[in-house]
Amino acid sequence: MEQLKSWLRGRHQIAVAVYSTPAAEAVLANNGLTIVDFLRPMSLVNKLNVPMRVGELSYRVQEVNLRLYAGDSMFQPKSEVIDQSLGQLLSLQAQRHTNLQPMPNLIQQVQSDSPETINPWFYAYQSEFLRLLRFTEHETLDHPVAGIFCIPADKAQALQIAQKLLTPESQLPLQASQSMLPLQDPMFAKHFVLVQDVAAGMDEARAKSNLTALSNTYGAANCSILRLYGSSTGGAAVAAVPAAVFQACRHPNMPGGGAGEPEHYPKEPPGGIGHSITADDMAAAGQLLKDFCERTLLPKLEERIARLNLIISNARKGFKNKLTRFWKGAATETVQYQDVSYPYHSIEAQMRCVADLAYLLGQYDFAVQMYRLAAQDYLAAPNSRWYAGAEEMIGICSILLGDPNADPIKYFNRAFEHYSKVRGWQARMLATRVMLITAAYQAATGRHLAANVSLMRAHFEEETARAALLLEAAAYALLRCRPPSARKAAFHLVLAGLRYQSAKQRRLAIHCYMQVTGIYSASSWRHISEHLHDILGKQCYELGDTQGALRHCMALLDCGHRQAAAQSHYLSRFLEAVQAAGTVAPIKDLPLPSVTTNSVVVRHADQRCYPSSTQRQQLLLPAQGPDGSTTAATAGGGGGGQFVESSAAVWSHLEQLVAGGEASSTNWLEGAKQVYEGEEFNTVAAGEDIGIEVTFRNPLAIKLTLSRVRLIGQFTAAGAGVPAAAAAADGSAAAAAEPDPDQVAVVESQPSLHP
Numbered sequence: 001m002e003q004l005k006s007w008l009r010g011r012h013q014i015a016v017a018v019y020s021t022p023a024a025e026a027v028l029a030n031n032g033l034t035i036v037d038f039l040r041p042m043s044l045v046n047k048l049n050v051p052m053r054v055g056e057l058s059y060r061v062q063e064v065n066l067r068l069y070a071g072d073s074m075f076q077p078k079s080e081v082i083d084q085s086l087g088q089l090l091s092l093q094a095q096r097h098t099n100l101q102p103m104p105n106l107i108q109q110v111q112s113d114s115p116e117t118i119n120p121w122f123y124a125y126q127s128e129f130l131r132l133l134r135f136t137e138h139e140t141l142d143h144p145v146a147g148i149f150c151i152p153a154d155k156a157q158a159l160q161i162a163q164k165l166l167t168p169e170s171q172l173p174l175q176a177s178q179s180m181l182p183l184q185d186p187m188f189a190k191h192f193v194l195v196q197d198v199a200a201g202m203d204e205a206r207a208k209s210n211l212t213a214l215s216n217t218y219g220a221a222n223c224s225i226l227r228l229y230g231s232s233t234g235g236a237a238v239a240a241v242p243a244a245v246f247q248a249c250r251h252p253n254m255p256g257g258g259a260g261e262p263e264h265y266p267k268e269p270p271g272g273i274g275h276s277i278t279a280d281d282m283a284a285a286g287q288l289l290k291d292f293c294e295r296t297l298l299p300k301l302e303e304r305i306a307r308l309n310l311i312i313s314n315a316r317k318g319f320k321n322k323l324t325r326f327w328k329g330a331a332t333e334t335v336q337y338q339d340v341s342y343p344y345h346s347i348e349a350q351m352r353c354v355a356d357l358a359y360l361l362g363q364y365d366f367a368v369q370m371y372r373l374a375a376q377d378y379l380a381a382p383n384s385r386w387y388a389g390a391e392e393m394i395g396i397c398s399i400l401l402g403d404p405n406a407d408p409i410k411y412f413n414r415a416f417e418h419y420s421k422v423r424g425w426q427a428r429m430l431a432t433r434v435m436l437i438t439a440a441y442q443a444a445t446g447r448h449l450a451a452n453v454s455l456m457r458a459h460f461e462e463e464t465a466r467a468a469l470l471l472e473a474a475a476y477a478l479l480r481c482r483p484p485s486a487r488k489a490a491f492h493l494v495l496a497g498l499r500y501q502s503a504k505q506r507r508l509a510i511h512c513y514m515q516v517t518g519i520y521s522a523s524s525w526r527h528i529s530e531h532l533h534d535i536l537g538k539q540c541y542e543l544g545d546t547q548g549a550l551r552h553c554m555a556l557l558d559c560g561h562r563q564a565a566a567q568s569h570y571l572s573r574f575l576e577a578v579q580a581a582g583t584v585a586p587i588k589d590l591p592l593p594s595v596t597t598n599s600v601v602v603r604h605a606d607q608r609c610y611p612s613s614t615q616r617q618q619l620l621l622p623a624q625g626p627d628g629s630t631t632a633a634t635a636g637g638g639g640g641g642q643f644v645e646s647s648a649a650v651w652s653h654l655e656q657l658v659a660g661g662e663a664s665s666t667n668w669l670e671g672a673k674q675v676y677e678g679e680e681f682n683t684v685a686a687g688e689d690i691g692i693e694v695t696f697r698n699p700l701a702i703k704l705t706l707s708r709v710r711l712i713g714q715f716t717a718a719g720a721g722v723p724a725a726a727a728a729a730d731g732s733a734a735a736a737a738e739p740d741p742d743q744v745a746v747v748e749s750q751p752s753l754h755p
Contacts, residue, residue: 004444005400008437011130012141013043014064014297014360017071019165020150024195027152027228029266032273033246035150035195036070037265040249042286043068050298054305054358055366064293067142069260074144075173076135077258079425083463085254087503089128090465093121094507100540102514107486110479115443118476121508122469126436129466131251132259133429137179137341138386140349140356144180145304146189146297151210153196153225154203158210159217162192178343187307189300191292192223198230221295226288228281241282243273301357308354315347316373339385339422348377352390364397371397385427388418392434399441409450412438416457432458432466443477449485452477468499472512490519510536546581550574554590564701571702593704596695603691 018036028038043066050061077085097120103109109118116123134142149165151158166183174180181188192214196202207225214223250265257263269275342349355370371390378387395411412434419431435458442451452474459470475492478485493512500509513536540549554574571592578587692711698704 001402001444004440005402007440008396008400012360013067014146014301015067015069015074015142015144016297017074017144017147018068018150019071019147019168020195021152021155021161021165023152023155024150027195027197027200030269031276032266032268033277034070034262034266036068037246037250038277038281039068039148039285039289041245042282042289043249045286045289045293048290048293048298050294052298052302052361054302054361054363055309055369057363057366061298061361064298066289066293067260068148069144070262071144071147071168072170072172073257073260073262074135074142075258076426077132077254077256081254081256081258082132083465085132085252086125086128087465089252090121090125090469090505090508093124094505094511097121098507098511100507100510100514102517106515106519107479107484110476111484115476119472122473125466125469128252129429130433130436133426133433134259135174136389136426136430137174137177138352138389140180140353141360143174144188145301145357146191146292147183148191148193148292150193150195150226152202153194153207153210155210156206158194159213162214162218166190177341178345179341179349181344187300187304189296190218190222191296192218193288194223194225196225196227198227200229224288224291226284228284229276229278230280239278241274241277241279243275246274301361305354305357308350308357312347312351312354312370312373316351316377338381338383339427340383342386348374348381348383348386351377352386355390355393359393359397364401368394368397368401384418384421385430388415388422388430388434391415391418392437396437408441409438412441420461428461432462432470439473439477443480448477448480452481463503464499465503465505468496468503468505468508468512471496471499472508486519490516493519510540546577550577550581550587554587568702571700592698592700593706594697594699596697599695601693603693 018039020035025034028035044063045066046063048061048063052059052061136142149162151161151165155161168183172180175182183190194207194210194214196204196207211223211225251259251261253261253263253265255263342352344350344353351370351374355367355374358364358367358370371394375387375390375394378390381387391411392415395408395415398406398408398411415434416431416438419427419434435454439451439454439458442448442454455470455474455477459467459474462470471492475489475496478489478492493516497509497512497516500506500512517536540546554577696706
């Protein structure tokens, strides 16, 4: 829960606009930085001790976290720009994190690992999605409450330059709609900074003169000098600040800029970003922001909250005002909901403003009071967008307060329902934002099934890529349940894969399908597995993964339950995949044809005991007559002579080798099988023909033609786990020699297997 609270607090900080002239920006441009880039690493200002009063509570501010933006970039980009930027981010994350392989032990891994490691692209997308939704008209959380105006220290007429910065040529959308406090308003905190390049020899006297002129007009507390490149080491070499310090504070920019980032960053110099920035320069930036918070920002915020609270008390608090609001009542269902924006000086906008300021300062109790008071006006109007925003913030404050009696889900559901009543892409994204926060809270409290429901509610009206991300996250939420809902999660992953495919995110689509194959690998859902392999084969081929396409097309060959036309189609796809993969070596685990391995028959030709025909003929010599002549006879003894065994010594030697000398044992002449370590084997002579009968079966309804059938055998020398009598031998030397596989002849054939 603490991690969730930290994440919620980090989503919003006090927004400060930075306005600067081109000459002031040029001081840092040679380091590839803008003034905002230079100040952002020091935006966490601590070691403060500023007294504050918010409502009835007085306390001291010890730390302030600022969020610095360029003044001309504080607007929300268009919807198509947001979708394009998020799509690019998603593609980059998919390329970086997906490996197109199923997770081993998916359920155990999802339950044991952190969510950020299971699908990191979801959390990267969520972070950028929430960032791009800033600067809306109905929320002042991201509206600037103060401005830092940067002017070159050596320019003449600094006062006129400062006044020009206060009246920018082009207005922001928030300024044009009067949703944001104008820069010229007395309640808008202003701090003027003279940027001095000490190394370039800027005139110190001119800088002090400009500081005096600004101080006389805007107050000495609201003016400062920022001296850069003036190292205090006396000319000694000073290590530069690493570029990663500045790059970590940058966000992707977009066409036209917006979301707090410029359209283009300064060109990176040959020495790298920030190559001339030293620790002294960063210390000067930190001191500048500390002076800004102590002397300008916090005192002005306290004054502004007090004034707004007084206005709201006179207009909305008290018995008379409560009675008036009671008789006015809330809007009925027949009233048409309106979607209008309130100007910054209206009482409705002022209530939202003071509530947001209290929230940014960490005073959540006072913020909830103001949000509730404002929500009554918005509901009575009725204004769904503003009411939903107030209810959303009440739910967030309830989480941060940690009140066990509060129910944040109730407020989030109200916000989602009212955002859904507003037309337009922005309201749809805001509704998704509410459900993302809801799901995060439910997951933090262990209610993963409820988190799945929230994510599913959000995905129905969303565009394809975002809907796919929500579906995938919902699937993992189901797997975190106890017990896990594996099959329902698999359906969600299939739907996510389809949405990813529609969004042209093929790597993520394949990733989702691969996780599903792991879930259904041990099940009997043949049609689901076939559908998955069919899609995976196509997507792997489109992605260029020919080996993956071959693997999935091979899995489709087990299709005996299909019609003959479908079987022929799958077989053609497999052959195309083989050709595309350029496979030459035999393919293992090929399901066609079906080989019956449990009824293999081995036959031996027992008349041979030598590998060559010459050696075999020496064992059978013609019989000699009384006169020493050779005669021929038939096997039956009639008519001709007969062949008799003339080399009894050779046969006796063979029998002793096979039978193991005097030991009692069966041998190959008796036709019995020997048993060694629980396995039956036969003893054969060198050169003896061995026939192995294997049954091939065609499980398909189409004709198959086999070629290049091979029998793979493994030879083991005598003494390596097999008794010597089991090795083919023609002597002691031959018994120890391992046969050469190239000399083993296999009779080839090309049989046709019919259905």
